[in-house]
């Protein structure tokens with residue numbers, strides 16, 4: 076019988092090469108992002124098999140993730156690591172007093188992903204293959220080059236570099252206090268790349284409905300692949316109304332942190348592209364429940380951030396799927412994803428396909444082994 080023998084959790088603060096700003100900074104709501112808090116879980120069985128998973132937080136919340144994971148970790152000892160769904164429920168009920176969304180499930184995500192890594196490794200296949208893939212690689216687009224902290228000329232240089240690297244699309248951040256500047260930037264980008272390069276535009280929730288409709292109508296002429304988070308992440312009806320009125324497909328979902336919240340987007344016909352984030356919703360187990368509902372509505376999938384996890388999940392999604400290329404966590408890992416001809420390829424190693432790099436120890440903030 077497989078049994079969990081020990082569990083180690085660690086919190087790393089992985090610095091960004093250069094702080095970045097999206098519209099939430101320009102509207103004064105947040106400061107530029109300078110590092111990512113990464114919560115890792117390493118689960119070892121009585122047979123010496125090891126699973127590795129991670130979750131994350133941007134800005135505040137990393138210490139809370141670690142503290143909650145520490146409260147839960149001991150409850151996994153002695154359990155059968157194959158019973159992933161049951162263990163997810165056990166951990167969620169333990170933390171039910173502090174909710175079944177947000178920090179409590181985001182701490183569970185690190186364990187859940189480690190358990191999927193363990194199961195895929197024991198089957199000697201990638202997590203994508205364990206779930207069952209529809210493709211060996213997914214279209215990927217670059218977000219890192221299109222932040223508002225970069226000037227338009229820097230953005231155009233970044234775009235050239237991204238396309239040269241083989242990335243398939245480009246995301247541009249908007250949501251500046253002066254919407255004219257946003258429109259000028261998108262016009263300049265479309266003119267620069269021509270008609271055939273997919274462009275995604277992301278307002279990070281900084282518009283109200285009226286602004287989103289007015290700017291969205293102007294942006295319709297630029298044939299965007301999607302318009303992301305035009306309004307508040309929780310305005311399911313508002314996104315549905317924009318979806319009805321604009322030619323540009325609407326995308327959102329990255330800020331939601333449960334199956335139930337993502338289900339509201341589906342129930343209200345809010346989006347063409349749904350953007351769940353596996354660590355934010357509690358791991359691969361809840362992500363697949365969202366993917367199943369989304370598949371049924373024939374939605375397209377564009378998960379948020381953590382390409383290291385999402386490349387597996389996007390390859391296992393039956394309809395159109397994209398992966399977001401953000402390289403922030405690359406320095407923490409030994410492995411690199413392969414990008415070719417606009418696609419991010421499914422890792423061929425068993426499991427998640429990622430191991431912590433030695434240099435990550437310099438960013439270690441907390442660690443405990445149970």
Ligand SMILES: [Mg+2]
Pocket residue numbers: 277279303304329379
């Ligand atoms: Mg976004």
